[in-house]
Amino acid sequence: MALLDQIGPVMVGPSSSHTAGACRIALLARHCLTREPAEARFVLHGSFAKTAKGHGTDLALVAGTLGYLPDDPRIRRAFDEAAEAGLAHEFTTADLGDVHPNSVSIELRAGDERLTLLGSSLGGGLVQVSRVDGFDVRFSGAFHTLLVLHTDRPGVIARVAGVVADDDGNIGSILSARERRGGRAMMSVEIDKSLSQAAVDYLGSLPYVHWFRALPEVMRNAEEPVTGPMGGERE
Numbered sequence: 001m002a003l004l005d006q007i008g009p010v011m012v013g014p015s016s017s018h019t020a021g022a023c024r025i026a027l028l029a030r031h032c033l034t035r036e037p038a039e040a041r042f043v044l045h046g047s048f049a050k051t052a053k054g055h056g057t058d059l060a061l062v063a064g065t066l067g068y069l070p071d072d073p074r075i076r077r078a079f080d081e082a083a084e085a086g087l088a089h090e091f092t093t094a095d096l097g098d099v100h101p102n103s104v105s106i107e108l109r110a111g112d113e114r115l116t117l118l119g120s121s122l123g124g125g126l127v128q129v130s131r132v133d134g135f136d137v138r139f140s141g142a143f144h145t146l147l148v149l150h151t152d153r154p155g156v157i158a159r160v161a162g163v164v165a166d167d168d169g170n171i172g173s174i175l176s177a178r179e180r181r182g183g184r185a186m187m188s189v190e191i192d193k194s195l196s197q198a199a200v201d202y203l204g205s206l207p208y209v210h211w212f213r214a215l216p217e218v219m220r221n222a223e224e225p226v227t228g229p230m231g232g233e234r235e
Contacts, residue, residue, distance in 0.1 A: 019060045021121025024218050026064025028129055028141050029106045029117040031215045039109040040065045040089040046101030049093035062089055135186035136177040141218040143172050143190040149211035152178040152185040156208060164191055167199040
């Protein structure tokens with residue numbers, strides 16, 4: 001049994017599910033952007049919708065969007081921090097369908113960058129992201145994660161896996177979903193260590209890759225450094 005299973009995550013409370021988990025979901029969404037977000041819209045589902053203010057879910061979501069980790073004391077004043085950072089934010093509720101009760105859809109905008117991410121807080125500070133920009137994905141933030149939006153064609157998954165292997169990396173999980181044969185597809189790949197900058201640059205430069213992000217792991221504490229996202233996008 002892991003220490004987390006016994007005492008829970010190090011965090012600003014009151015709830016590992018509604019506070020720490022919410023913060024991590026928003027932090028992962030933030031890392032999908034290459035610049036600071038200017039606008040954030042949070043669509044709360046299920047128990048997130050019912051207890052957002054009482055359990056600090058609203059503060060945690062804004063804090064994560066600002067790049068704060070779950071044990072950052074600034075979470076308690078996240079709305080003030082957002083005002084200082086120029087982050088506009090709003091909350092609404094909706095039935096997001098057959099998802100975990102602690103789920104949120106996050107819509108972010110930073111200049112011409114836009115992102116929609118659906119994530120769920122599973123308890124104990126653990127999270128799962130299930131959709132990014134309309135594509136099915138699967139990653140938890142416990143590992144470094146590659147998100148690759150590409151043209152569906154033979155060999156793309158093998159090419160990405162080969163680059164990871166050549167960079168002395170190891171794939172923990174991988175999921176690929178496509179709009180249609182030959183259309184756009186997105187791959188989510190969890191790996192045991194971060195890719196080198198050379199590997200990141202190479203994957204982002206492939207002609208059939210339209211959008212690429214290398215996300216850091218977020219299951220850590222504020223005193224530990226968190227590297228920002230790496231990647232790029234093309235028309």
